[in-house]
Amino acid sequence: MTLVFWLSIAVIVYVYVGYPALLHVWATFRALRPAEESTPESSINPQSPIHQSPITPQSAIRTPQCDVSIVIAAHNEASRLTARIDNLLAQDYVAGRRQIIVVSDGSTDDTLDVLSRYAGVVDVVTVPRGGKALALNAGVARARFDIIVFADARQMFAPDALKELVASFSDPRIGAVSGELLLDAESPCRRAGADRRSIERRRAARELASDRRIEERRRTIRSTIADGVGLYWTYEKHIRKSESAIDSTLGATGAIYAIRRSLYQPLPADTILDDVLTPMRVVLAGYRVVFTERARAYDRAAIDADAEARRKVRTLAGNYQILALEPRLLLPWRNRVWLQYVSHKLGRLVVPHALLALFAASIVLSVEHAFYFSVLGAQVIFYVLAGCGALIEYRARIADSRYAAARLTEALREVV
Amino acid sequence: MSQSLARLAKVAYTFVMMNYAAVAGLFAAARGRRVWR
Numbered sequence: 001m002t003l004v005f006w007l008s009i010a011v012i013v014y015v016y017v018g019y020p021a022l023l024h025v026w027a028t029f030r031a032l033r034p035a036e037e038s039t040p041e042s043s044i045n046p047q048s049p050i051h052q053s054p055i056t057p058q059s060a061i062r063t064p065q066c067d068v069s070i071v072i073a074a075h076n077e078a079s080r081l082t083a084r085i086d087n088l089l090a091q092d093y094v095a096g097r098r099q100i101i102v103v104s105d106g107s108t109d110d111t112l113d114v115l116s117r118y119a120g121v122v123d124v125v126t127v128p129r130g131g132k133a134l135a136l137n138a139g140v141a142r143a144r145f146d147i148i149v150f151a152d153a154r155q156m157f158a159p160d161a162l163k164e165l166v167a168s169f170s171d172p173r174i175g176a177v178s179g180e181l182l183l184d185a186e187s188p189c190r191r192a193g194a195d196r197r198s199i200e201r202r203r204a205a206r207e208l209a210s211d212r213r214i215e216e217r218r219r220t221i222r223s224t225i226a227d228g229v230g231l232y233w234t235y236e237k238h239i240r241k242s243e244s245a246i247d248s249t250l251g252a253t254g255a256i257y258a259i260r261r262s263l264y265q266p267l268p269a270d271t272i273l274d275d276v277l278t279p280m281r282v283v284l285a286g287y288r289v290v291f292t293e294r295a296r297a298y299d300r301a302a303i304d305a306d307a308e309a310r311r312k313v314r315t316l317a318g319n320y321q322i323l324a325l326e327p328r329l330l331l332p333w334r335n336r337v338w339l340q341y342v343s344h345k346l347g348r349l350v351v352p353h354a355l356l357a358l359f360a361a362s363i364v365l366s367v368e369h370a371f372y373f374s375v376l377g378a379q380v381i382f383y384v385l386a387g388c389g390a391l392i393e394y395r396a397r398i399a400d401s402r403y404a405a406a407r408l409t410e411a412l413r414e415v416v
Numbered sequence: 417m418s419q420s421l422a423r424l425a426k427v428a429y430t431f432v433m434m435n436y437a438a439v440a441g442l443f444a445a446a447r448g449r450r451v452w453r
Contacts, residue, residue, distance in 0.1 A: 314441070
């Protein structure tokens, strides 16, 4: 049981502290090496068929603004598409060098009506409902240009995002580039730039609410919840940056990433994490996947734990699925970022089991020695604290429902 | 509850939730559930 105890602690500490620290040191040393050595050329498998094919010279795109095809998969996104397309059209990018493709994945709302307003500007692809992966395949099949940019209907790009995203392709060894997704909880400054309209809506809503105290409380609680998610995202991004500096990130930000079309492999129909599978295939093909924080997209943090939990379940289910779709990732002689993959992606899948094992071992060992008892106490305190976090979430929901009721009452008064 | 304690509680909750998601994700993947994102 002592072995289980220490092994569990070792796994948890390594995944969440040791590995990020290792990356930090590794990335620092990598940065100190001469530029020619810091590139991953030596780690690219020379036997890789992709490097023997004629696509390598073709991929050496050196112009700062190359032709790009932007692919958006949309299912019932009528309410968001106008803003999304306008945002892309407003990009600081030569209009003739970009193609916007929106794939309607069996939409049953007004998506096609909205898209019809952009005839001649947006290429519309309509496919029967088959899921995002198939929609992306259809979008890429329509693409005319060598660089494909993937975006979602919900998020917005910074004005220079497209330009910054494709700039990295000047290095022929780079096969995919991930941008940075900024959540509105990260800083008040970013939040202001990210979603002004949303803030205005909230301001209008506040004026409508008859119970200002409820609104104030709701806003405070929401801010705290979003901060928690934002903190996790900041931690994740630090890891991604280090992985990128060393060689490649283990996935991309689905809201903003780009890939050389020649490296795109059609996704299986049920793919959950296209933004991990596609970049990892790029890595397996011998190319780098880099992260650039200069290419930015904006989103709002999921404001309730349910939405965030669903997202995390989906993400982690996708990580299991990728092991089945690309088992080569588990082979150190095929996957040159094997250590990073095992430490980061697989480690996150192992930690919950280590947490349970640690708790069970602590209970058993606590009767033997005060040290184990204190570790058990620390865990209990931690889980009580997490329970308090759940309580905060519950209170936020109650405040939300009261707020909605207050708005409804106010609206009814207006009508009557 | 003070702001800092509330934030700490939220971080703890997020951590527990993420680990719960890893287990739930295993079951979701095993069921082969299709998820639009």
